[in-house]
Amino acid sequence: MQNKTILLASRPTGTPSAENFRFETTETLPLTADHVLLKTRYVSVDPYMRGRMNEGKSYVAPFEVGQPIAGGVVAEVVESQLDTLPIGSLVVGNLPWQQYILSDGKGLQQIPADQAPPSYYLGLLGMPGLTAYFGLLDICQPKPGETVVVSGAAGAVGLVVGQLAKIKGARVIGTAGSDEKVAYLKQLGFDEAINYKTANIPEALAAAAPNGVDCYFDNVGGAITDAVYDLLNKHARIALCGQISSYNDAQAPVGPRPEGKLLKTSTKLQGFIVSDYYTQWPEGTRQLTEWYQQGKLQFEETVTEGFDQIPTAFLGLFKGENTGKAIVKVA
């Protein structure tokens, strides 16, 4: 059976392009004892993967040139030599960008039937949802009536952050990159939403946060962050989750030094990655599933179709093309 894989062809300088990816077609290897053959159903494309395309240490090991790209994948067991994973099971795991995958089952999580659409285990009930959950509820700990700002609010993580902050009784301000996204955030229940591409960011944020900012969940960095730093209340908490505004910068970004502002407000800024909370994932997934089933959490996906479109969908992340989770439906 023919099997396509997407490899890292070269490391990008600045913004990645289609040339950094290479397709390879091989024959699927025969199933061996204690293994399963997986058919890839949904592939997750995520901003953090840009960091893995660089050489040198980031918070996840770099991809190797000439080796498959890997990330979050939902797949179906189509052949099985493992009792624990019968044919027809759906699993989620960190897997290569490949149509058919041989696996020993290690690191795979079985997806429960009928709780949510399978692709949600790459979004609301997967890595992005858990990122929102732990970053907001453990690091920021918003209290009722406090003001929460989330940047990249219409992304997979941001839209969950905003809804969780509303569940906790906070006033929620989101930033996003189009009027359509702003309208979507308002519809989701955000108190204020700002189009950072058209607004005067410092003025718009100051107007939206008349009582200052208690919590900031940062997916973006740069000018939005600079403006939030000027509005911090005493004992503010910042969950530092992403910096998509600078991922494609060829040179190290420069800006106003934040330390003086963090110092005089006794602010806590905590960098994190969802794997820091690995042992608490089951609790997080359980709570997110419960709120989803109670109708307290909505979710949104931007779905691209076809295995060959995975690089395009990935590149679209840096053009702000997705609302909610960017997913590729492979089969």
Next chain:
Amino acid sequence: MQNKTILLASRPTGTPSAENFRFETTETLPLTADHVLLKTRYVSVDPYMRGRMNEGKSYVAPFEVGQPIAGGVVAEVVESQLDTLPIGSLVVGNLPWQQYILSDGKGLQQIPADQAPPSYYLGLLGMPGLTAYFGLLDICQPKPGETVVVSGAAGAVGLVVGQLAKIKGARVIGTAGSDEKVAYLKQLGFDEAINYKTANIPEALAAAAPNGVDCYFDNVGGAITDAVYDLLNKHARIALCGQISSYNDAQAPVGPRPEGKLLKTSTKLQGFIVSDYYTQWPEGTRQLTEWYQQGKLQFEETVTEGFDQIPTAFLGLFKGENTGKAIVKVA
């Protein structure tokens, strides 16, 4: 009785100078019921006071133009209408820069006899010592064998930080601004000390911290901080205590954005001021006193003599003139 007071004459732009201070001589007011008359013995000059000379919110309210400067003072009760403060008592409190002070006793702490020199209650056993204690032990929480960097290491806070880190079994690196200070830090037990004025800061820090940096206690900011950010280990902790390198900048300082580095190491950066730990001060003072009496903590003062020299001693802080606590002995 003639009584001199030092007032804020004008707000400095950039580096303060003698012109920003004004001396005023008045007659001491007569003692009234339920008050004491204090004779100022020691005055503390501290970098944080620079922030109070500016207009606008900092972490402490600004001084007012035409009003007395105030800060940490050790004084002796010379007349008393308060049973709780008999003549001869020594007290420490936040008091005006004034030779004789009328006080209702509120906010004053009595200094225990024979535990330590009275001026130490402005240093090791006062605000700077407690700043070191809570910043290092609560925010950084160094573990045995971890690497701790402290900037401004030969200052009143820094030298306590380094010794506390040694008590906790960490490897300690300090930065300071002269070879004499570096020699003093080595003598105090610091594993490495760097003269930031003559060293290549990134190279010297990398050489001194071959296993990376787990804890950073920052009194200084700027280029030293930039270099430390490049050496952070996963789950590093930063106690953000001061930014003396930029206190006199007329314009907001600009530099490399730190967020990407804090993000990929899951670093916690916590701004703080010692008053955040107000309720725990007695515990901190008790522990510092115990370690001091056991010979585990040494302390150093740079003493200037004479009330009229207070502004000069304050201005000297920004020229790096002091090793340890800068104190003015008034009487």
